[in-house]
Amino acid sequence: MAEKDRKDARQRILDASVSLFSRKGFAGVGVREIANEAGVNLAMISYYFNGKTGILKEIIEQFFNLYLPIFIDADDPGKTPEACFRHLIRKIVHFIRENTDLFLLVYNEIPLDVPEVAEIKSRRIGELLERIGSLMMRFGLDPADRAIMAVIGPTLISATLAQFRLRPVMHKIFQVKPDEKYYEHYVDTICTLFLSGVAGLRK
């Protein structure tokens, strides 16, 4: 088999898994089903990932390899903290819109009986929280106040995602149309809420 085909097979397994896991949940999908959907031999899954858990681990790592740089790039010492924050939120919302299924999958799937998956998620989410923490220090929040730092980061990560988790409800209750104009107003609202909120915490 040519090198290119092998790479394709590996990525096809990952793509098929994201699609299946996000529809049926991690526990609801078997390796045979993944192999069928990806159009590969069952043995390929063992060869590349050593089973279903290996696939999930790789999906999570790939996801954070794309997500973390958004937080790193946003924290630009040449810009005001406000400008960095607005840039960060805009980029996060754009990223979630482009990768909603993947996002909800990584965020939702916590197989508590698979410690190695929990370990990866803890480590990678920890990296995000540290980045948010450094940005918050630029707003004058005290990094020694762990209770404040421990609230802002998780709240921010959840807040930007809530919109997408609850999208079906949004339509019904608020009659919002998730178009370009809505998301612009949404980014502004989240930014004002947090920037005013953080200013209130600093007092």
Next chain:
Amino acid sequence: MAEKDRKDARQRILDASVSLFSRKGFAGVGVREIANEAGVNLAMISYYFNGKTGILKEIIEQFFNLYLPIFIDADDPGKTPEACFRHLIRKIVHFIRENTDLFLLVYNEIPLDVPEVAEIKSRRIGELLERIGSLMMRFGLDPADRAIMAVIGPTLISATLAQFRLRPVMHKIFQVKPDEKYYEHYVDTICTLFLSGVAGLRK
């Protein structure tokens, strides 16, 4: 079988299911496993719930029957909106602490291929969002500004939960000890963040 035993069997099935679903995910648990854990005959599950989906639906309804009254009770016209809000957050955090497994289960489990479960969740979360909306009107936010209303509610619901979803990470990164004192400071922080944030949106 006596009426009391029948009731016990029904509740035992629900309790066993919460425990199993929250550890293994909805898709990862079979009815036979539930019957074993609950110590009931397999036929009982069909009799009471018409299968696994029926159990999940009942768990979700029971959960919201406990959770929604917190939002209703908190909105007391005799108190200032600030006092109502602080009371609400305190009660929510207390409720999540007492029912963490159940909370994460109801929040996480979105079997997208089971429309009747999605329908119940949409309807019940909609009830919460409407309650938060009325409280926000008391802060002077414009209920016609759907984009603002659609942000505050979901953000608040997610924010109070984020702390519990990410508890293992919290320990590691922030060295916080989730005791009485921490949660008091946590409630204060969330309240200040939101109350200052909402004041910023009103401007």
